[in-house]
Amino acid sequence: MFSKILIANRGEIACRVIRTARRMGVRTVAVYSEADSRAMHVAMADEAVAIGPAPVGDSYLVGEKIIQAAKETGAEAIHPGYGFLSENPDFVDAVTKAGLVFIGPSADSIRAMGLKDAAKRLMEKAGVPVVPGYHGDGQALVLLAGKAKEIGYPVLIKARAGGGGKGMRRVDDPDQFAEALASAQREAKAAFGDPRVLVEKYVEKPRHIEVQVFGDNHGNAVHLFERDCSAQRRHQKVIEEAPAPGMTAQMRAAMTEAAVKAAKAIDYSGAGTIEFIVDASDGLRPDRFWFMEMNTRLQVEHPVTEMVTGVDLVEWQLRVASGEKLPKTQEEIRLCGHAFEGRIYAEDATRGFLPAIGTLHHLRFPTDTGAGDMRVETGVRQGDAISPYYDPMIAKLVTRGADRGAALTALVEALERTEIAGSTANVPFLARLANGADFAAGDVDTGMIQRHQEALTAIAAPGPEIVARAALAASGAVHDPASSDPWDGLAGYSHYHPIARRVRLARDGTEILAAVTARPDGAFAVKLGEGQEFVFDALHAQSARVAVWPGHVTVFERGVGHDFSVPDPVAEAEEAASGSDTIRAPMPGLVKVVRAAVGDAVTKGQALLVLEAMKMEHTIAAPQDGTLAEIAAEGAQVTDGTVLARFAGSE
Known part of the structure; x- marks a missing residue:
């Protein structure tokens, strides 16, 4: 077993790997960008090495810096986590060339499954069912549009490289194909550096069911049952579960057999996932599932598999990478209970x-x-x-x-x-x-x-009791004493008679006025404007699910955080001065495409520009009719709140 490993990742997956490594007595090295210098994974690791500025292209995606950090700290192996360099075969080659161990599959295995079209051709040869579609090299619009017509609409345009829903578009009509193709290619280029796509038949009632597989360097391969990842939005998984609901013994046997066959076809070693698209229009049937792609790494949703099998997949990764055989045979892996991940x-x-x-x-x-x-x-x-x-x-x-x-x-x-x-x-x-x-x-x-x-x-809008709780919290009448001095705990004390504290809140542009009074019995009375009054005893006031933070109060109710702002008159004046005819960036991003110019008369709902953020494209439309007096330049990097466009007549 390794004595020290470097984790070439950040966030929750880095923390996840550190926990297992610590339990196994393996020391860990974290890497971090300037933006992550105080991050949780940095604090948890035994050592940490700075690798560059915040942008991933200058830090977490620079393999040379990561390998150098591993060599300087004496790490014997590199765990890639998921995302970033985890499925980059050139990085795997570089790690191996540097005399280090990559905790994952071989570069050849990653290359074999790295491009969806080539992977599907390989799976067809291995006897694994694949969804009907065009997986060839041609990328001309006329060719792809023709193939889409042959396949039959609706079709799905998918990036050849990568995953996570990036570079993916559903097309229901031939007239939409050209625009959808251009958008998918731009997004694929930005996310993976490869604009090439494939075209497949869109399954009308699809379920996304995947099988966790694991191989070692001794020719063994097993499955750890399936996960259902059908709860998605924009092809991004939201809630995953294991096992899949409605799964039959016959369907499970067919899917897991196909998954293990796929892993063995490329001599797979380490943790991997075979993803299938399933036609669920007539239940789960063994003849209605098709290979989509293989993720040659640990998956974000791997904890649900761990919960129902009792297996620590990260521990298996470390053991297999260090040369050990799989800890269990197929017969020893049992499915117990049910698990969800949100x-x-x-x-x-x-x-x-x-x-x-x-x-x-x-x-x-x-x-x-x-x-x-x-x-x-x-x-x-x-x-x-x-x-x-x-x-x-x-x-x-x-x-x-x-x-x-x-x-x-x-x-x-x-x-x-x-x-x-x-x-x-x-x-x-x-x-x-x-x-x-x-x-x-x-x-x-x-x-x-x-x-x-x-x-x-x-x-739903918060009820009056929630509003009253927010006013009570904003008033400062209920607080944690700064010391054990009993006088410090008397936030509502007045010498002669109760004093009503005036509270002003705002929510969704509506002003809320309240009066909070501390009563002699220790309770608090909250009156909303000229209307309802609520009384909260001291115990309930102290234990309320409320957060007070700069300029805000949040009251929690069954998963919903009702946020109220505590208005700042200066900020309100500045907001009023900015005018209502201004469009601001809803998030930091890159202005990818500009579709209008200064002087253009535009109509409400008309697309003005495309903002790329988190490697996804977001169309910014005109909120009203008007003439453009200003619009951001194509290629501009903007932050949250940056002016993207301004209509004539605004200040």
Whole structure:
């Protein structure tokens, strides 16, 4: 076994690897960019090495810097985590050439599965079913459009390299093909450096079911059952589970056999995932699943497999990379119970899942659910910032129960007890999805979220009691004493008679006025404007699920964080001066395409420009009719709030 490894990654996966390595007595080396100098994975590792500026192209994607850090610290092997360089065969070659061990598959295996078209041809030869489509080298519009017509609409345009939904477009009509192709190629080029695509038949009621495989360097390969990842939005996985709901013995046998066959076809070593697309229009049938791609690395959703098999996949990675045989045979791997993973991201579900940034002023996860086993995978702490440079994942909540119902109950409870303030998060969306009737029944497919997106993302306005709790928290009447001095605890004390504290809040542009009075019995009375009054006793006031952070108060209710701002008159004046005819960037990004010019008369809803953020393209449309007086330049790098366009007549 290795004595020291370097982790060529960041965030929650780096922390995850460190925990297993520490348990095994293996020392760890972290690498970090300038933006991550105070990150959680840096603090957890035994050693840490700076590798450059915040942009990944200057740090985490520079293989030479990572290899040099490994050699300087005496690390014997490099664990790539997932993303970044984890599926870069040239990096694997460089690691091997430097005399180090890459904790993962060989460069040849990665190359064999790195391009979707070549991988599918290889799988066809190995007897693994593949989805109908065009996987050739030709990239001319006329050729691809012709192939799409032959396949039959709807079709799916997919980037040959990479994954995660980037460079992927569904096309329902021939007239949409050219524009969808151009957009997919731009996104693929930005994300993977390769604009080439393939075209496949779009399955109408698809389920995304994948099989965890593992191989060693002694010719052995096994599966660790399947995961269902059908709960997706924009081809990004949202909630994963194991095993797949509705799975039959015949279907499982067919899928796992095909997955192991795929792994053996490329002499695979290490952790890998064979992803299948399944036509679920008539249930799960052994003749209706097809190979999509292989992820030649550990998956983000690997904890659900660990929860139902009792296997530490990172430990297996280290053992196999150090030359050991697989710790268990196929017959020794058992499936026990059911598990879910909910991915918590810093994103605004009410605004089309736009990535969010900000400081996590308040961050609290439940320690248990009372309904089943639970674990939290995270790489951030309270006070850390979500930056625009990296994936906006905050945490993964993983729950397990004796059956699917118990595991799902535990997931819902864990989500509803999670508290995040300072950056918008998708927790309410996840809780509502997990609570949905279709999801609870196991009636899932990759289009489920899109069909119900409006209901899943709508947030009801807070009731008057929530507003009153926010006013009480903002008043400062309830606080944690700074010392043991009893006088310090009397926040509401007045010498002769109760004093009403005036509180001014704002939410969604509406001003809220309240009066908070500390009563002689220790309770607090909160009157909203000229209307309702609520009384909170001291015990409940102190234990309320409320976060107070700079300029804001957040009250938590069943997974929803109701955020109220404490208005700043100076900031309000500046906002008013900026005018309503200004379009600002909703997030940091790159202005990829500009589709209008100064002086153009545009109409409401017209696309003005394309903003690339987090390697995804977002179209910015005109919010009103008008004439453009200003518009950002193509290629401009903008931050959150930067003026993208301004209409004539605005200040």
